[in-house]
Amino acid sequence: MSKAKIYINGELIGTCDDPIDFVGEMREKRRSGEVSEEMNITYYEETDEIYIFNDPGRARRPLIIVKDGAPLLEETHMEDISKGKIKWDDLIKLGVVEYLDAEEEENSYIAMGLNYLNEDHTHLEIDPSTMLGICAGIIPFSDHNSSPRNTMEAGMTKQALGLYVSNYALRTDTRAHLLHHPQTPLVKTRIIDATNYDERPSGQNFVVAVMSFEGYNMEDSLILNKSSLERGMSRSSFFRSYEAAERRYPGGQEDKFEIPEKGVRGYRSEEAYRHLDEDGIVNPESYVESGDVLIGKTSPPRFLEEIDEFGSVAERRRETSVTVRHGEKGVVDAVLLTETVEGSKLAKIRVRDTRQPEFGDKFASRHGQKGVVGLILSQEDVPFTENGVVPDLIVNPHAIPSRMSVGQVIEMVAGKAGCMEGHRIDGTPFNDDMEQITKDALIANGFESAGCESLYNGMNGERIEAEIFVGVAYYQKLHHMTTDKVYARSRGPVQVLTRQPTEGRAREGGLRFGEMERDCLIAHGAALALKERLLDESDKYEAIICGDCGMISVYDKIRDKKYCPICGDVDSYPVEISYAFKLLLDELKSLCIFPKLVLEDKA
Amino acid sequence: MEIDKKIIDKVEKIAKKKKADFPESYIHDIADAYVRRELTDSELETLIVRVRKAYERARVEAGEAVGTVAAQSVGEPGTQMTMRTFHYAGVAELNVTLGLPRLIEIVDARKKISTPTMAIYFEDDTKEDEEFVKKLANYIGKSTVNDILKDFYINYAEMKVEAVIDEEKIKDKRLDLSEIIANIEKPFKKVVTIDGSKLTFEPAKQSLRELRLIADKVRDLQISGIKNIGKVIIRKEDEWIIHTEGSNLGDILKIDGVDKARTTTNDIHEIETVLGIEAARNAIMNEALRTLEEQGLSVDVRHIMLVADMMTSEGVVKSIGRHGISGEKSSVLARAAFEETGKHLLNASIRGEVDKLTGIIENIIIGQPIPLGTGSVGVMMKPSKTKAKTKTK
Numbered sequence: 001m002s003k004a005k006i007y008i009n010g011e012l013i014g015t016c017d018d019p020i021d022f023v024g025e026m027r028e029k030r031r032s033g034e035v036s037e038e039m040n041i042t043y044y045e046e047t048d049e050i051y052i053f054n055d056p057g058r059a060r061r062p063l064i065i066v067k068d069g070a071p072l073l074e075e076t077h078m079e080d081i082s083k084g085k086i087k088w089d090d091l092i093k094l095g096v097v098e099y100l101d102a103e104e105e106e107n108s109y110i111a112m113g114l115n116y117l118n119e120d121h122t123h124l125e126i127d128p129s130t131m132l133g134i135c136a137g138i139i140p141f142s143d144h145n146s147s148p149r150n151t152m153e154a155g156m157t158k159q160a161l162g163l164y165v166s167n168y169a170l171r172t173d174t175r176a177h178l179l180h181h182p183q184t185p186l187v188k189t190r191i192i193d194a195t196n197y198d199e200r201p202s203g204q205n206f207v208v209a210v211m212s213f214e215g216y217n218m219e220d221s222l223i224l225n226k227s228s229l230e231r232g233m234s235r236s237s238f239f240r241s242y243e244a245a246e247r248r249y250p251g252g253q254e255d256k257f258e259i260p261e262k263g264v265r266g267y268r269s270e271e272a273y274r275h276l277d278e279d280g281i282v283n284p285e286s287y288v289e290s291g292d293v294l295i296g297k298t299s300p301p302r303f304l305e306e307i308d309e310f311g312s313v314a315e316r317r318r319e320t321s322v323t324v325r326h327g328e329k330g331v332v333d334a335v336l337l338t339e340t341v342e343g344s345k346l347a348k349i350r351v352r353d354t355r356q357p358e359f360g361d362k363f364a365s366r367h368g369q370k371g372v373v374g375l376i377l378s379q380e381d382v383p384f385t386e387n388g389v390v391p392d393l394i395v396n397p398h399a400i401p402s403r404m405s406v407g408q409v410i411e412m413v414a415g416k417a418g419c420m421e422g423h424r425i426d427g428t429p430f431n432d433d434m435e436q437i438t439k440d441a442l443i444a445n446g447f448e449s450a451g452c453e454s455l456y457n458g459m460n461g462e463r464i465e466a467e468i469f470v471g472v473a474y475y476q477k478l479h480h481m482t483t484d485k486v487y488a489r490s491r492g493p494v495q496v497l498t499r500q501p502t503e504g505r506a507r508e509g510g511l512r513f514g515e516m517e518r519d520c521l522i523a524h525g526a527a528l529a530l531k532e533r534l535l536d537e538s539d540k541y542e543a544i545i546c547g548d549c550g551m552i553s554v555y556d557k558i559r560d561k562k563y564c565p566i567c568g569d570v571d572s573y574p575v576e577i578s579y580a581f582k583l584l585l586d587e588l589k590s591l592c593i594f595p596k597l598v599l600e601d602k603a
Numbered sequence: 604m605e606i607d608k609k610i611i612d613k614v615e616k617i618a619k620k621k622k623a624d625f626p627e628s629y630i631h632d633i634a635d636a637y638v639r640r641e642l643t644d645s646e647l648e649t650l651i652v653r654v655r656k657a658y659e660r661a662r663v664e665a666g667e668a669v670g671t672v673a674a675q676s677v678g679e680p681g682t683q684m685t686m687r688t689f690h691y692a693g694v695a696e697l698n699v700t701l702g703l704p705r706l707i708e709i710v711d712a713r714k715k716i717s718t719p720t721m722a723i724y725f726e727d728d729t730k731e732d733e734e735f736v737k738k739l740a741n742y743i744g745k746s747t748v749n750d751i752l753k754d755f756y757i758n759y760a761e762m763k764v765e766a767v768i769d770e771e772k773i774k775d776k777r778l779d780l781s782e783i784i785a786n787i788e789k790p791f792k793k794v795v796t797i798d799g800s801k802l803t804f805e806p807a808k809q810s811l812r813e814l815r816l817i818a819d820k821v822r823d824l825q826i827s828g829i830k831n832i833g834k835v836i837i838r839k840e841d842e843w844i845i846h847t848e849g850s851n852l853g854d855i856l857k858i859d860g861v862d863k864a865r866t867t868t869n870d871i872h873e874i875e876t877v878l879g880i881e882a883a884r885n886a887i888m889n890e891a892l893r894t895l896e897e898q899g900l901s902v903d904v905r906h907i908m909l910v911a912d913m914m915t916s917e918g919v920v921k922s923i924g925r926h927g928i929s930g931e932k933s934s935v936l937a938r939a940a941f942e943e944t945g946k947h948l949l950n951a952s953i954r955g956e957v958d959k960l961t962g963i964i965e966n967i968i969i970g971q972p973i974p975l976g977t978g979s980v981g982v983m984m985k986p987s988k989t990k991a992k993t994k995t996k
Contacts, residue, residue, distance in 0.1 A: 522963060523671040525976015535970040578970040593952040 004043070006050045019043050019050055023107070026052070031065065031095035042103040051103055060099040061130065062092075063110060063123040071117070071124045072096045097126075128430040129191060137191025139366050140414070140427025141407035141434075149368030149405045156364045160476035161236045162202025172241040172336065172348045177479050179203075180235040185366075185474040186415045187427040203366075203476040204233060208412060209383065209391035209455065210400070210469040213375075221374025222363055223394040225382050229357055233392060234477045238353045239333065244295040244322045246345040253300035255320065257281060257345060260298050266319040268293065273321075275332075281347055282332050289329045294349045295322040322349075326506055327487075329353060360482035365473050367408035369399055383455040385470060390458075393475065410435060412471025413451040417441035419472055499539040499579040510538075539579035547571040550596030552585065573599055610634045617648055623655035666979035668963075670913075673906035677891075680900035681706065697836060697846055699869070705894045709871065709887060712914060712922035716870055719850035721832075724865035725843060735860060736843040738777045743847065743855065744835030745828035746776060748787065748821055753800075757818050759811070764804040764818045776827075783826050790824065791817075829854050852877045871920060880915050887911040887920075937964040 003015035004022075016022045023043045029035040039054045065072045073096050080086045091097040100108060100123070111121040112128055129137065135154035136142060142150050161179040165171065168178055182201040185192065192198065217223050229235070246255040257280035259273050272293050275286045280296035288294065298317040324330070330353035340346045357363075357373055364370035377394075384390045400409065411427060417438040418425040425438065439449040447453070452467035487505045494501055501510030513533050521530040544553040546564035553564045553572040562572045575597065588595045614634045618625055625633075633654060637647050663669060684703045700708065700718045708716050723743070729735050749755075753769035773780055784797060794817065796803045804821060806813040833848040850868040855861060856877070868874060869890055875883035888904065888911045895902050913928055914921050921927035925942045932938050935951040935958050951958075958965055963973045972978040 518967070519671055519675065522973065522975065523668045523675060525666055525668055525978075527972040527974075527976050527978025530967070531970065531972045531978075534967060540970070576970060578968070581969050584968075588948065588952075591948075593948065598957070 004048045004050055006052065008052045009055045010051075016050065019048065023050060031098060033093060033095075037092055037098065040099075040101040040104040042107050044106075053101060053103060058101040060101045062097050062099050062126060063108075064097055064126060065095065066111065066117065066121045066124050069117060069119040069121065071114070073124075127190070127428075129189065129428050132191060132429070134191070134195050137189055137195065138197060139407060139429075140185075140187045140189050141410045141429060143407075143429035144410055145367055145407040146404040149403055149407075152368035152370075153364070153366055156368065156370060156478060157202070157366070157476065159478040159480070160202040160364070161479055162476075163200045164202075166200070168239070169334075172243070172334075172350055173239065174241050176239040178237045178239065179477060180237065181232050183474075184424075186418045186472055187411050187425045187474065189428040190426065191428070203474050205415065205472050206233075206392040206475045207389060208393045208395060208471055208473045208475075210395055210397050210412075210471075211383070211455070211464075211466070212396050212398070213377075213383075213394050216375035216377075217371075217394055217396040218374070220369075220371035220396070220399055222371045223375045223377055223382075224357060224373055225379055225390060225392045226376045227379035227390075228392040229376065234357045234361075234363070234475075236355045236477060238330070238355055239350055240325065240328065240330070240353075241348055241350045242294050242322050242324075243346065243348045244297055245340050245347075246297075247299075248342065248344055249300060254344065255297055255299045256317075257295060257297055257347065259296045260317075260319045260321065263316065264298055264319045265301075265316050268319065268321070268323075272323070281335060281337070282349060284332050284335050286332050287329075288324050288332060288351060290324050290326050292324050293321040294324060294332070294351070295347050297321050324351065326508065355481060355483065357477070358482055360485075362478040362480040363393075364476050364478055365408055366411070366476070367405040368403070369395070369405055369408055370478070371395065371399070379458075381458045383458050383464060383468070385453045385455055389470070391470060397469075408473060409451075409469075409471075410438075412469070412473045413442065413449075414438040415472030415474070416447065416451055416470070417445070420445035420447070494539070498583065499541065501538065535576070535578050541577055541579040541582055542574050543577050543582055544572045545575045545597050545599060547573060547599065550598055551589075551594075552582065575599065606631065606634045606638060610638060614647070614651070618651050618655075621648070621651050621655060623651055623658070625654070625658065629654065629658070666976050668975050669909060673909045676902055676906040677895075677910065680895060680898075680902060683900065684898050697834070697848055701894060701897055706891065709891050709894070710910070710914075710923050712871065712920045712927065714872055718848075719831075719868065719870045719873075721845075721847045721850045721852065721855065721868045722866065723845040723847065723855060724862040726860055726862045729860040730842040730862075733843065736837060736845065739858065739860070740835045740837050740845050741776045741778065742827060743829050743832055743845065743858075745833050746778075746826055748824045748826060751776065751778070751783070751826070752822070755818075755822065757814060759814070762805065762809050762814055764814065764821060766802045766804070766821060768800040768802065770800060778827055786826050787821075787824060791821070875920050880918055880920070883920050884911045884915040887914055932962065934958050934960070934962045934965045936960075936968050937962050940964050940968060 003017055004019035005012060006014050006016055006022075020043065023041050026035065026039070026041045030037055030039055030041075036054060038060075039052065040058070040060070041053075042051045043049075044051070073091070077086065077091065077094075077096060081091075086094075088097075092099075108122040109120055110123045110125055111117045112125050114124070117124060132142070133154075135157050136150055138157055139145065139150055139153050145153075161177045163179065163182050164176065168176060179202065181204065183204045184198040184201050185203065186205045188198070212218075213223055224234075244255075244257075246257060248254045259276050259278075259280050260267055268291075272291055273296055275282045275288060275292060275294075276296045277283050282288065282294050297320050299320045301316055301318060328351075330351040332349060333352035334348075334350040336348040336350075338346045338348070355361075357376070359373050359376070361373050362370060363373070379390055382390050382394070414425045414427055414434065421441050425434070427434065442451065443449050448467075451469050451471050453470050455464045455468040455470070456462065457464055485505075489501075489508060489510055492501060492508045492510065503509040503512065518530065518534070521533070544555055544562055545551070546553045546567055548567040548570045549564060551564065551566060553562050555562050561569075563569050564572060585595050611630060611634050614630050614637060618630065618633075633647075633650060636642070636650070642650065681703060684706070697720060698718060699705075699720055700716070704717070724730070725732075725736065748766070748768075751768055751772045752766060753772075754765070754767040756765045758765055768780070768783070770780060773783065780800065784802075787802065788795060788797070791804060794804050794806055796805070802821075804817055806817045829851050831849045831851045835848070836846045838844050838846060850870045850873055852866075852868045852870070852873045853876075855866060856863050867886075869886075871883055871886045871890065874886045888907050891907045891910065892902070892904060910923070914923065921931075923929065929941045930938065932941075935947055935956050939947040939951075941964075960966055960969065960971070961974065963975060966973045
C-alpha cells in the first residue's frame with residue numbers, strides 16, 4: 001500500500017503510513033492544546049490524502065465533541081458557565097468544544113440534537129439554529145417558511161431603517177436614515193440575543209389584521225392606520241451631510257466662505273443666500289429647500305488674465321457654493337467647523353428631514369413579506385376588534401398561501417400571546433414546542449387559539465361576517481421611500497453635445513424612450529407619434545441645407561444672410577433633422593467623407 | 604372525405620363571380636360545408652360572400668409592420684427561454700440542443716449545427732419488420748473494430764498487435780465476417796496477417812510508438828455505417844423509428860424501405876442541398892416551431908413563416924443578422940445603424956452610395972415620419988381636372 005500524502009495549506013509536505021491514526025492523533029493534540037486550536041485536519045480516503053489547514057480566511061464553526069455516544073459538555077460545565085467560573089474560551093481549552101472548517105466537516109458525523117445522538121457520532125450541534133447567520137437569524141420560526149422567503153428576508157433586513165449606530169448625532173454620514181421609536185421585537189430568537197439586535201433594533205411591533213379592505217391592499221400593498229402614524233409609528237429621519245473646504249490654490253489664492261457679492265460670476269438669486277450668516281454658512285435649524293445655499297463660497301478665477309470690456313485685468317471670482325440637492329429639503333441639523341489636514345477651513349453641514357410614512361413607502365415583515373403603502377386610513381374607519389383594538393396595519397390574505405410564509409402566521413399568533421402574557425416569546429427555529437405553548441397562552445387569555453377574532457367595520461359599526469386573523473408582527477420600514485423616487489418632467493435641461501434631454505432624476509432628466517419602446521411604435525404603425533417622440537420632443541434642429549452641394553449652410557446673424565461655405569451665396573433650404581444626425585454628418589466630414597443631402601419637395 | 608369534383612368546380616365558379624380570391628383549402632372547406640349542411644344555391648352564395656368579407660377583414664392591411672410584429676412575437680417568448688437553457692431532452696440516449704441555443708442556431712443558419720440528428724421512418728411494408736429495421740440500423744450506424752473484438756492484446760515482447768474477432772458479436776450486429784476482414788485488409792495491407800478470425804498486426808517500424816499507434820488505428824477502424832452518422836437508436840413508438848446521431852440525408856434516402864416522405868434531419872443546410880429551398884423553408888418553420896413548443900411556448904406559425912420566407916426568399920438559406928438579411932439591406936444608414944458602423948460608412952463613401960431613404964431605420968435617423976402604418980399614406984391630387992369643373996360651375 002502506498003503512503004498517504006500530507007498537504008499543509010495546499011503544499012505537499014510529506015507522507016505517512018497510517019493516515020487514520022495520524023489524523024486521530026493530530027486531533028487529540030489539538031484538543032489537548034498541544035497544537036493550535038485553529039488547525040484543521042481532514043483525511044480523504046478516495047485519494048489517500050491528508051489536508052491540514054491553519055491559514056486565515058476559512059469559515060469555521062463550533063461543535064461539541066462527542067465521545068462514545070456522549071457529549072463531552074456536561075452539566076458541571078454549564079453550572080460553571082452560569083456562575084461565571086469558566087467562559088467560552090475555556091470550553092475550547094478543555095477540549096469540550098472545537099471549531100471545524102468545511103474540509104474537516106467531511107470527516108465528521110454530526111448529531112443535530114441530543115435525542116439523535118448515537119455511538120457513531122463524532123460531534124453534537126450546539127443548536128440547529130447556529131447554522132443561521134445574522135440576517136437569517138433574525139427571522140422567527142424560519143423553519144416554517146419556504147426557503148425563497150427566508151432568503152428574501154435575509155436580504156431585506158439589511159435595508160431596514162433602525163438605530164444603525166448610537167452616536168449618530170456626532171457623525172456626518174453622507175446619507176443616513178434613523179427610525180424614530182425603534183422597538184425590540186416581541187418575538188425574538190436566540191440569535192437576536194447573541195447578536196445584540198435588541199441594542200440596535202430596526203423595526204416596530206405592529207398590530208396586524210389579515211383581511212382585504214376595499215381593494216386598497218391588492219398586490220402586496222398595505223393599509224396603515226393614520227392615527228398610528230400620527231403617534232409616531234414608522235416615522236424616520238433622513239440625514240444628509242454636505243461639506244466644503246476653503247481650498248488653497250497654487251499662486252497663493254484661496255477659496256473664501258462668504259455671502260457672494262452680486263458681481264461674482266455665477267451669482268444665484270438673493271433668495272438662495274437668505275439663510276446664510278455673516279460667515280457664509282447657514283444657521284442651524286433653518287428650513288432649507290433644494291437650491292438653497294448651505295455654504296456660500298467663492299473661488300478665484302480659473303484664468304488670471306481676464307480682460308473686461310474696459311481693457312483692465314479685473315479679478316472676478318467664481319461662485320462655488322454648496323447647495324441643497326435637487327429634490328431634497330430639510331432642516332439644518334448641525335453645523336461643524338474644523339480644519340482639513342492642510343489646515344484650511346472646513347465646514348460640514350448636516351440637514352435633517354422627517355419622514356412620516358406616505359403612499360408608496362416600502363415595508364416588510366421578517367418573512368420576506370414586503371409591500372408598499374396603498375392607503376392611509378383614519379383610525380375611525382379602520383375595523384376594530386371586540387376589545388376595541390384597532391390594527392396598525394391591514395395586509396391582504398392573498399399574500400400568504402402561495403408564498404408559504406407560515407412563519408409569519410406563527411409569529412403573529414406568538415406575538416399576540418406575548419402581548420397578553422406580558423413577556424417576549426422565543427421564536428428560535430427548530431424549537432417545536434413553541435406552537436402549542438403560544439396556543440395555550442391565547443386560550444388562557446380568552447382568545448381563539450388560531451388568533452382569529454370578530455372585527456367590526458369602522459365605517460358603519462357592522463360586524464364583519466368573516467373571522468379575521470389578528471396578531472402582532474414585527475415590521476420593518478425599508479429605505480425605499482416615495483420622496484426619494486417621485487419624478488416627472490415635461491420640459492427641462494438638455495445635454496450640450498447632443499441637445500437631447502439629460503438623464504436621471506438628479507439632473508431633472510427625461511424618461512428614456514428606448515429602442516424597444518421605439519419598436520412598439522413601429523409595430524403599431526404610429527409613424528407620427530414616433531416622429532414626435534424621437535424628434536420634436538428630443539433634439540429637433542432646423543438645418544439650412546445648400547441647394548447646390550447638399551451640405552449644411554451657415555446663417556450669419558449679424559447680416560441676416562444665409563450662405564454656403566463652399567458654394568457661396570446660393571439658394572438654401574431649411575430642413576428639419578435631428579441634432580444627432582447633424583452630428584453624424586459633422587463626424588463624417590471630419591473623417592473626409594462628404595455626405596450630401598439631396599433635397600426634394602415634401603411628399 | 605372526398606368531395607365531388609363538380610361541387611368544387613361549382614364553388615370555385617361562384618367564388619370567382621363574387622370576386623373572392625380564396626386559397627384552395629377554403630374552396631374545399633366551403634364545398635364540404637355545402638354538402639354536409641345541404642345548403643341551397645342561394646345559401647351557398649351568401650356563405651361565400653360572408654366568408655369573403657371575413658377573409659378580407661382578417662388579412663393583414665397594407666402598411667402593417669409585419670416584420671417588427673414577428674420579431675417581437677418570437678423575441679418575447681425567447682426571453683423566457685433563457686432561464687431554462689442547456690436542458691437536453693428528446694430521445695433519451697441522444698443529446699439534442701434545445702431551447703434558446705437551438706433557436707439561435709436556426710436563425711443564424713449555421714452551416715455546422717451542434718447536434719445533427721435524423722429520424723428515419725419506414726415504408727408501410729417494412730415498418731413492422733423488426734428484423735429489417737435492426738439490420739438497417741446496424742448498416743447505418745457506425746461500428747468500429749473495437750465493437751466486435753473478443754480479445755485485443757498489444758504484445759510488446761514480439762512487437763505486434765493481436766486481435767481476435769468475436770463472431771457472436773458480428774452475428775448480433777448482422778454483419779459479415781468476410782466483408783469485415785476485407786475492410787480491415789485494405790488499409791493495413793502490409794502489416795496484417797489473417798488466420799480465420801484472428802488478426803495479427805506487425806508494424807513496419809519496430810518502435811513502441813508505432814505499435815501503440817497501430818493499435819489505436821485498428822480499434823478505431825470503421826467497419827460499417829454511413830458517413831457522418833454515429834450512434835443509432837432504434838425506438839418503437841407507433842412504429843419502428845431509427846434516431847441517429849449525426850446526419851446524412853442524401854445517403855439515407857437512397858436506401859430501399861426508408862420512407863422518403865417522412866424521414867427527416869434537423870440540419871437545414873442538408874435539407875436545402877438534398878431537397879431544395881422550399882423544403883428548407885419548411886424545415887426552418889418546423890424546427891423553430893418545435894423548439895418553441897418544447898419549451899411550452901406557443902408562437903403563431905405565421906410569424907415563423909415570415910422569418911422562414913425572409914431566410915429563403917433568394918434561393919439560398921441566409922442568416923438573419925450581419926452576414927445575412929440585416930447585412931444586405933440597401934440603405935447605408937440602416938446597415939450602419941445595425942453593426943460594423945464604420946465599415947459600412949466607409950465603403951458607402953468609396954462607392955458613392957445614395958440612400959433613397961425608403962426604409963424605417965433611415966427615416967428614424969434623419970427624423971422623418973416612417974413609411975409604415977399612418978406614415979405610408981399620402982394624398983394624390985389631380986389639380987387640372989378639378990379646376991376645370993369648378994370653373995364651368
